[in-house]
Amino acid sequence: MRRKTQTKDKIIIAVVLACFSATYFCSWKDDVLRKFVYPLQYDYMVRQYSYEDGVSPALVAAVILVESKFNEDAFSHRGASGLMQIMPETGEWIAGEMGIENFTPDQLTNVQTNIKMGTWYLAYLLHEYDGNKVLALAAYNAGRGHVDSWMEEYGWEKNFSEIEKIPFTETREYVKIVLLNEQQYKHLYKF
Template sequence: MKYKRLILIILIILVVTKSVYMLYPMPYKEYIFELADEYDLEPTLIYAIIQTETHFDYMAVSRSNAKGLMQIMDMTGEWGADELDIDDFTPEMLFNPYVNIRIGTWYIDKLISQYDANVDMALMAYNAGSGNVAKWLADTKYSSDGKTVHTIPFNETKNYIKKVNFHKRIYDLLY
């Protein structure tokens, strides 16, 4: 009886562990690790953004028409494609996982640099737009130092940052 209980506990642990890994997959590993290395970013940050944005649905389109795994807006895609010398870019190319991850990784790196390596500020801009973040930084109701936002007026953005950070912690623990 003692052994049956032990075996049952081991089986439950294995099933739960397997389930967690299934909830936090690592597809597109070659792309994400290559691009994270190129931009000196943690691959788990890119995975956490994709997990939060689309749960790895490369054909996802948001209400605001953001496309692909990392939910890139057409204008951001065009800007990124121009900066990255992606020839003959069309917004439909954002459904290509490599193109989407390449532009998304370039963009989050650009935002991290813009906000002095403050990843939460970069995530805020990634979600709400740099224009909104600039307004919040200029308003003492949201920022006391003009460099960080202490009160995020958009609940969606506040929750987005929490979700990305949560998913990143899980990825860091698992991998």
């Protein structure tokens, strides 16, 4: 009888310890995720330009995370630069549309300029594709020309949502991960 009581006590202690450990882990896991997996550097600028352009700050943060991992010195082998990895030609076009005078591609390495222009461009693409995040993100990654040609070639409408049908593997994976990251940013930062 005594052995059954000892075993029962051990089980109760193990359950209590497991519950305590789970509660303790849950209390700090979001902090760990914010610090190491889903950082939000330049929080003020991300929020400010997102609100000005009517874009979810979680989406902007998700794009930055995938594009540069918040590395302001990021450069791609194709020539894109800055946090939001803007190509020089795209930067020149954005600057013209935004009315930024005397723009030079070197300005894309400035954090504030890069976030401001990248967020504006993301808002532009969302507007261009009637709020469709899949098409807007595909255009951000592969270019508007590719997305427009896919829409024409495959008969996609502006309500297109079948990510798996995006012809470029890189773009398909990009869209998936940005959308996943957006959900995490919404949860972790209460956007």
